[in-house]
Amino acid sequence: MMKKRIQQIAMLCSASFLLLSGCGAKETSKSDGNKEKTYQIGVTQFVEHPSLDAALEGFKQALKDKGLSVSYDVQNAQGDMNNNQTIANNFASDQVDLIFANSTPSAQAALNATKDIPIVFTSVTDPVGAQLVQSMEKPGGNVTGTTDTHPDAIPKTVQFIDKYVKGNRVGMIYNSGEQNSVAQVETVKKAMKGTDLKIVPVSVSTSAEVKQAAESLVGKADCIYIITDNTVVSALESVIQVASDHDIPLFVGELDSVKRGGFAAYGFDYYDIGYEAGEMAAQILKDGKKPSDLPVQYPKKLKLLINKKAAKDMNIELNPEWDSIAEYIE
Template structure:
């Protein structure tokens, strides 16, 4: 009997050991599976949606957006792969502009790219939580987008389209190279803070030059041609700043300038390429690219908008359109070869 109980006890102990080993193996397998699942999740790349608010379509703003996308792609954020753009254009309508901002926020995008001052103001009114990167903004502080250029604060930062030397250099070029110009005509949308700030900069730069400004205000692009015609006989030259409403209808001003032989200065290089005579400016593609690099840092979790200073354009140059000079009755001076680059269509 004792022998039989001994055998049974041994069998029970062996069964317990086998069961324990089985449980231990099962636990180890579960742990391994958990680790594999965790690694898989970590390796699966997150997909982002970028909301894009743009006040109107014209080459400068479009180039800024192209630069923005290029910078993100260079940082590993590829459209159609791990990033999607929800692009909405307000067509110059301020009501549409705010509706677009509200729509982007309600859709839960990961970041908003605001391409113009009204676009940035609209999205900032709509959210204080979603990161906002702007470009094509003339006066970020005056537009109440940031607390300061060095320390933006809040959820917004970006790049400005005003180089401190651009407008003073344009005015200096007019003063020194066009002695017959005593009145400069300017067309702008008085409803755009961006444009009002630039007009004030031009008028400040004109102080002491003996040149007066003659202003014509518009509210829509359909009014631009009539405003341009109104400058004939009142101005000796035309200076079109970076006003989104006017630049979207730039060809109508160019035609007036050519018809009446009025030198037409512009606020950025894309407008020179479209037919303006000359500008000290920069490429909007560049400021868009710089904004895209900021966005990449935020998406990677390396920075917050509040910690990224607003950036000025880096490259400023004088560009002259030779064909437009001929059409506007302007003789190209040999000394300009030393200070300018030339565009020929």
């Protein structure tokens, strides 16, 4: 009996030792910080088109490169303002760690929904005019991000049109309900001062109206200039078709639209401004920075891109002078 009792005690001690060892290992794991926090980020995007999609990819890559574990809830408003606000309200109710707003309408809706959750935007043309930030240098509040307006992009495009396009009538199709588009049209007008260029404006409210708007410019415009208007860019192929059918040079506001069939643009890669926005988000989530501490960032690179196939389709003769200032795609 005594021997059996000793064996039972030994087995009980052994089990207790293993249990304590296991508990000790678990506590060490916690104290070592091996359990990584997964951040919840709500992504709100106004419409789907290549530039905004590229910005989102850049944003995600930056956070990955910074070593953050992130769970994304990606929502697209499909160009509907009501959907846009509903998405933002849902993110606010869910108390996500950060909202990534990809476009001006998306950022405005997010700010309407919350003053507490950090908001990082990109693809916003005029952050101050859209009342997202107090100033570019000192945003204030809970919002900051990257703008898709390089200070030289519109002036250089206008200079190119003035120098190389025959005629002075510049057709512009835009959604007057998008604050970023109205701001860009005003910038175009300012850039045209001192030239004989004039705008032939056509306003649309949905992407379904874009083709008819483009057709209305035939015979009234010597070229067409599509700025970074979300509504129009989402239906850009219809404008490209009209421009090609009627030999109208089509200038666009970003490089992805050149790749889709626009003739030329002074622009930058939206992936890059999305990446910069992701770096800012990492500073907020990982380093404890406040959006108000982070100045709004401009695109860092600007280049002229010309589509040779589009030039042929629109009956545009390539000028040797462009070889020293432009990059070409076939």
